[in-house]
Amino acid sequence: MLLIKRMNVTVVGAGSAGLLSALVLKHKIPNCIVTVIRDPNEPVIGVGEATVGSFMKMLNEDLGLNMDYFVEKVKPVIKYGVLYEFGKNDFHYTFDNAFDFQSNDKSLPQGFDFEGGNYGYTEYSKIMMNKGKGEYSGAVHVDNKLFLEYLENMALEKNIIFIDDKIESIQKKDDIIISLNDKYYADYFIDCSGFKSILSDEKYVSYSDSLVNDRAIFFRTKTKEKIRPYSHAITMNSGWLWVVDHSQGYSGNGYVFSSKYITDEEALKELEEKYKMKIKDYKTIPFKTGRKERHWVGNVITIGNADGFVEPLEATSLMTILQSIRLTSTVLEYGDKKGDLIERYNKFINELYDTIRDFILIHFCFNDRLDTIYWRDYLKRIDKLPKDGIGYGVLDYYLKNNTHILFTNKYYEDINPFSLDGWFQMYRGLIPTEKDRKKILEGLK
Numbered sequence: 001m002l003l004i005k006r007m008n009v010t011v012v013g014a015g016s017a018g019l020l021s022a023l024v025l026k027h028k029i030p031n032c033i034v035t036v037i038r039d040p041n042e043p044v045i046g047v048g049e050a051t052v053g054s055f056m057k058m059l060n061e062d063l064g065l066n067m068d069y070f071v072e073k074v075k076p077v078i079k080y081g082v083l084y085e086f087g088k089n090d091f092h093y094t095f096d097n098a099f100d101f102q103s104n105d106k107s108l109p110q111g112f113d114f115e116g117g118n119y120g121y122t123e124y125s126k127i128m129m130n131k132g133k134g135e136y137s138g139a140v141h142v143d144n145k146l147f148l149e150y151l152e153n154m155a156l157e158k159n160i161i162f163i164d165d166k167i168e169s170i171q172k173k174d175d176i177i178i179s180l181n182d183k184y185y186a187d188y189f190i191d192c193s194g195f196k197s198i199l200s201d202e203k204y205v206s207y208s209d210s211l212v213n214d215r216a217i218f219f220r221t222k223t224k225e226k227i228r229p230y231s232h233a234i235t236m237n238s239g240w241l242w243v244v245d246h247s248q249g250y251s252g253n254g255y256v257f258s259s260k261y262i263t264d265e266e267a268l269k270e271l272e273e274k275y276k277m278k279i280k281d282y283k284t285i286p287f288k289t290g291r292k293e294r295h296w297v298g299n300v301i302t303i304g305n306a307d308g309f310v311e312p313l314e315a316t317s318l319m320t321i322l323q324s325i326r327l328t329s330t331v332l333e334y335g336d337k338k339g340d341l342i343e344r345y346n347k348f349i350n351e352l353y354d355t356i357r358d359f360i361l362i363h364f365c366f367n368d369r370l371d372t373i374y375w376r377d378y379l380k381r382i383d384k385l386p387k388d389g390i391g392y393g394v395l396d397y398y399l400k401n402n403t404h405i406l407f408t409n410k411y412y413e414d415i416n417p418f419s420l421d422g423w424f425q426m427y428r429g430l431i432p433t434e435k436d437r438k439k440i441l442e443g444l445k
């Protein structure tokens with residue numbers, strides 16, 4: 001009898017990166033034995049409540065889950081985009097290909113006017129997510145705890161094994177991990193241990209010279225009467241504030257700032273002044289921005305905060321996690337006996353992170369709403385936008401040609417998760433007039 005060895009993969013960590021990774025692996029490679037090991041005394045980071053436009057589609061396709069059940073359990077709020085109170089004018093960034101529907105009056109924001117009603121968790125929200133085709137799509141706000149509970153229940157249903165234990169030792173030969181704690185053996189190990197990244201000593205490429213924020217103060221408020229079906233991003237003295245409504249009766253609020261410019265106490269004071277109330281129940285979260293130089297080395301793949309983190313602005317992490325594990329599973333399924341898929345994977349993920357970094361950088365560089373040192377310094381950091389990247393290419397195009405979509409196919413590459421539309425919406429919101437564009441164009445020469 002021919003015995004075929006089943007692939008054995010161990011995931012370390014049970015935050016959203018670990019649970020999503022385990023579920024995608026099991027879905028893509030059903031006969032794979034997937035084990036999740038988590039330290040019961042090391043809590044998950046507990047943030048990650050907004051998502052990008054491709055999120056529901058990815059969740060549907062990559063996890064193969066019943067999306068009706070997901071909506072019933074997690075009660076997400078549909079997110080049509082982001083309202084930016086950034087720069088000279090407030091503007092909407094919509095996820096609905098706004099420039100496909102350009103009206104004659106090009107000065108108006110397109111496709112985003114939902115102030116009139118409650119589009120939170122309602123039947124309407126559900127219909128909008130699956131667009132009546134039985135296929136869910138779009139972005140959502142999720143309650144982090146409910147989301148993780150849902151993922152864990154799904155994982156248990158799919159026979160994913162959970163072990164509560166702290167990984168304290170790694171047995172390695174060159175780049176290959178043989179076992180963990182001298183007792184956990186696997187063919188591949190996925191490091192989803194958060195910012196600690198306990199399985200990988202790969203070099204870290206910091207983004208701190210272009211993205212300076214490194215802390216967030218996170219707290220909840222009672223949701224106002226209407227649930228807003230979009231995220232808010234609001235300029236603060238030394239950073240920005242997110243406000244995200246949930247169907248569980250609260251809004252998540254987070255001031256993301258840089259410790260180089262403001263202390264925790266000053267940030268809290270600024271928030272209290274803005275909200276006109278004492279904020280007692282809050283969490284301060286330190287983070288670093290950057291990515292690993294390589295994401296797959298030997299038999300170890302890093303995913304989630306263990307692998308890289310850009311910024312909460314644009315809420316890209318859950319999408320990056322799904323993109324990473326989708327590709328990892330495909331390579332594992334396909335095998336990489338002779339080819340260079342792992343090198344290509346590493347290059348692809350680098351470009352994905354770097355493109356997100358550049359997209360986020362432009363949000364800061366062109367924001368001239370506030371005249372604080374933080375924002376004045378940011379105006380100068382435009383030189384951190386690489387001249388050979390997508391961001392610079394679209395900026396150059398936009399400054400010279402506005403948003404007419406001609407000769408721009410190269411910017412539609414898969415590596416660009418925002419599509420040309422996303423870049424244009426940001427540039428259009430941040431640099432609205434021809435006069436502004438000319439001024440910046442002159443400055444860039």
Ligand SMILES: Cc1cc2nc3c(=O)[nH]c(=O)nc-3n(C[C@H](O)[C@H](O)[C@H](O)COP(=O)(O)OP(=O)(O)OC[C@H]3O[C@@H](n4cnc5c(N)ncnc54)[C@H](O)[C@@H]3O)c2cc1C
Pocket residue numbers: 012013014015016017018037038039040041042043044045046047048049050051165166167168192193194195196198215216254285286287303304305306312315316317318319
């Ligand atoms: C301020 C802020 C806001 C954010 N907002 C968003 C957002 O809106 N949208 C979005 O997509 N993303 C957001 N993110 C990113 C978000 O954190 C990630 O998407 C997500 O939570 C991934 O976390 P993780 O699973 O990598 O790590 P964690 O949640 O930190 O999980 C780590 C896991 O590893 C385990 N572990 C650690 N050490 C060991 C050990 N020695 N042995 C065994 N197990 C171990 C822990 O027990 C835990 O289970 C935000 C991040 C920050 C910092």
